[in-house]
Amino acid sequence: MLHLRVYGHADSLTRIGGDLEDHGAARNVALAPGVRAGYVLLSAEVVADSADAVLELLVRSGVAEEDIKMARLDEIGPIKPGRTAGSLIWADVLGQARANSRPVARYLVFLVAAGVIAGFGVIDESTILIVGAMAVSPDLLPITAACVGLASRRGQLFLRALATLAIGMGAACLAAAVLSGCLGPLGLLPPGFVVGEAALAGLTTINASTIGVALAAGVAGMLAQETRASAAVGVGISITTIPAAAYLGVAAGLGEATTALGALAVLGANVGVLVASGTLTLVVQRLAEGRASAAAPGGPSGR
Numbered sequence: 001m002l003h004l005r006v007y008g009h010a011d012s013l014t015r016i017g018g019d020l021e022d023h024g025a026a027r028n029v030a031l032a033p034g035v036r037a038g039y040v041l042l043s044a045e046v047v048a049d050s051a052d053a054v055l056e057l058l059v060r061s062g063v064a065e066e067d068i069k070m071a072r073l074d075e076i077g078p079i080k081p082g083r084t085a086g087s088l089i090w091a092d093v094l095g096q097a098r099a100n101s102r103p104v105a106r107y108l109v110f111l112v113a114a115g116v117i118a119g120f121g122v123i124d125e126s127t128i129l130i131v132g133a134m135a136v137s138p139d140l141l142p143i144t145a146a147c148v149g150l151a152s153r154r155g156q157l158f159l160r161a162l163a164t165l166a167i168g169m170g171a172a173c174l175a176a177a178v179l180s181g182c183l184g185p186l187g188l189l190p191p192g193f194v195v196g197e198a199a200l201a202g203l204t205t206i207n208a209s210t211i212g213v214a215l216a217a218g219v220a221g222m223l224a225q226e227t228r229a230s231a232a233v234g235v236g237i238s239i240t241t242i243p244a245a246a247y248l249g250v251a252a253g254l255g256e257a258t259t260a261l262g263a264l265a266v267l268g269a270n271v272g273v274l275v276a277s278g279t280l281t282l283v284v285q286r287l288a289e290g291r292a293s294a295a296a297p298g299g300p301s302g303r
Contacts, residue, residue, distance in 0.1 A: 001045055001046070001047065001048070001072075001073045002045070002046040002047070002048060002051055002070050002071065002072055002073065002089075003043070003044075003045060003046075003070070003071050003072075003073050004026065004042070004043065004044045004045070004046045004054065004068075004069070004070050005041065005042070005043050005068075005069045005070075005071075006041070006042040006043075006058060006063060006067060006068050006069070007034065007039065007040075007041050007042075007067045008039065008040070008042070008063050008064070008067055009038060009039060009040075010031070010033075010038050010039060010040045011038075012061060012062065012063070013031065013040050013042040013063075014031060014040070015061075016042065016057065016058065016061055016063075017029040017031060017042050017044065019057070020044060020046075020054065020057075024050075025046060025047070025050035025053060025054050025057075026044035026045060026046045026047075026050070026054065027044065027045050028044060028045045029042065029043070029044040030042070030043050030044070045073075046070065048089055049289070051070065051089045051091060051092070052089060052090045052091050054070075055068065055070065055091045070091075088226060088282075088285045088286065088289055090286070092226075093148055093225075093226055093282075094148060094152065096144075096145075096148075096225065097144065097145040097147075097148035097149065097157060097161070098145075098157065100141035100142055100144065100145040100161070100164075101142060101145040101146075101149070101157055101160045101161035101164055102160070102164060103142075103163075103164040103167045103168065107138055107141070107142075107164070107168060108167070108168065108171050110136055110137065110138045111137060111138065111139065111168040111169070111171045111172045111175075112171050112172065112174075112175045113133075113136050113175075114133040114134070114136040114137040114172055114175075114238075114242055114246075115133070115171065115172030115173065115174070115175030115176045115179075115242075115245065115246055115249060116175045116176070116179055117129055117132050117133035117136060118130055118133035118134075118172070118176060118242050118243060118245070118246030119175065119176030119179040119180060119246045119249060119250050120179070121133060121243075121246065122176070122195070122243075122246050122247050122250045123179075123180065123183065123189060123190065123193065123250060124190070130242070130243055130246075133238070133242050133243075133246065134238035134239055134242050134243075135238075137172070137238040137241070137242045138168075139165060139168055139169065139237065139238055139241050139242070140221050140224075140225065140237040140238070141225075142161045142162070142164040142165040142168065143161075143165060143218075143221060143237065143271070143274050143275060143278065144221055144222055144225040144278055145157065145160075145161035145164070146158050146161035146162050146165065146275050146278075147218075147222055147275055147278035147279040147281075147282055148161075148282065149161055150275065150279045151279045151282040151283050151286070165271065169241065169245050169267065169271075172242065172245045172246065172249065173245050173246075173248050173249035173252065174249065175249065176245070176246040176247075176248070176249025176250050176253065177249040177250070177252045177253035178253065179249075179250070179253065180249070180250040180253030180254050181253035181254070184253070184254060194256075195247070195250055195251045195254055195256050195259050203243055203244045203247045203262075203263050203266055204247070204259055204262025204263050204265075204266060205262065205266070206265060206266055206269050210240075210266060210269060210270065210273075211269070211273055213239065213240055214240045214269070214270045214273035214274050214277070215273055215277045216277075217236050217237050217239065217240050217274060217277075218237075218273060218274040218275065218276065218277030218278040218280075218281070219277050219278065219280075219281045220236055220237070221236070221237040221274065221278060222277075222278040222281040222282060223281065237274070240270035240271075240273075240274060241267060241270060241271065241274075244263050244264075244266045244267040244270060245263075245267055247259075247263040248260050248263035248264050248267060251263060
């Protein structure tokens with residue numbers, strides 16, 4: 001269930017509130033007088049399936065976007081028959097994508113930290129450090145933003161998200177490269193260490209597992225972002241990006257060009273498959289929910 005709060009002119013919101021109740025898009029609609037004469041605060045409970053339609057109606061009716069607030073409410077008790085618990089709210093997904101498609105400073109700091117941790121993981125052949133770096137990395141955010149841009153045919157959003165991802169991966173690679181480049185001259189690398197002979201040498205070859213893992217991770221990552229479970233699933237997404245990025249950085253820092261190019265190919269393939277599977281997940285969801293909405297009472301086919 002979603003809680004809607006709208007501030008605006010009394011006449012307009014009275015009409016809108018009545019329309020919402022009449023069409024079954026909202027219940028418990030109430031109006032409270034505002035401090036300014038002729039203004040009211042409309043509040044209502046909105047079912048998730050109707051969220052996008054309600055927001056579209058409000059904007060189309062001339063309500064300023066900054067005067068519209070919609071928040072999720074955790075319901076306790078059984079879900080009513082015919083009510084879905086995890087409906088896709090496109091306005092919410094699009095809003096998150098716009099916010100996540102920009103390379104803010106905190107995002108870059110996290111990826112630099114992930115590159116350093118994963119770089120040590122590659123050098124020390126430590127699985128624990130690699131997993132720790134994946135937990136730190138926020139690369140799921142621009143990846144899912146790119147999926148939203150592609151699924152909604154918003155080219156600017158898609159390109160901005162890809163640029164943010166590229167900047168972040170570049171920061172992680174650079175951090176690992178600087179790390180290995182500094183440890184070598186200082187004699188702090190393991191004796192006889194060669195990147196191509198490390199335990200993670202498989203990160204330079206694209207194979208069936210590379211594609212399969214990225215496909216599954218893209219679906220899981222997109223669903224997690226929709227349900228606010230991205231913190232828990234982010235590690236699963238980063239398994240396809242951070243190890244390869246760190247491996248690329250360490251190899252570049254030590255001058256092993258062939259190994260670095262192999263890791264770059266794996267990283268590029270993983271990102272491409274992640275974006276493709278995440279976008280397909282969104283497209284399938286939108287098609288399925290569009291058909292369900294059309295078949296429901298009051299929907300386009302039920303009116």
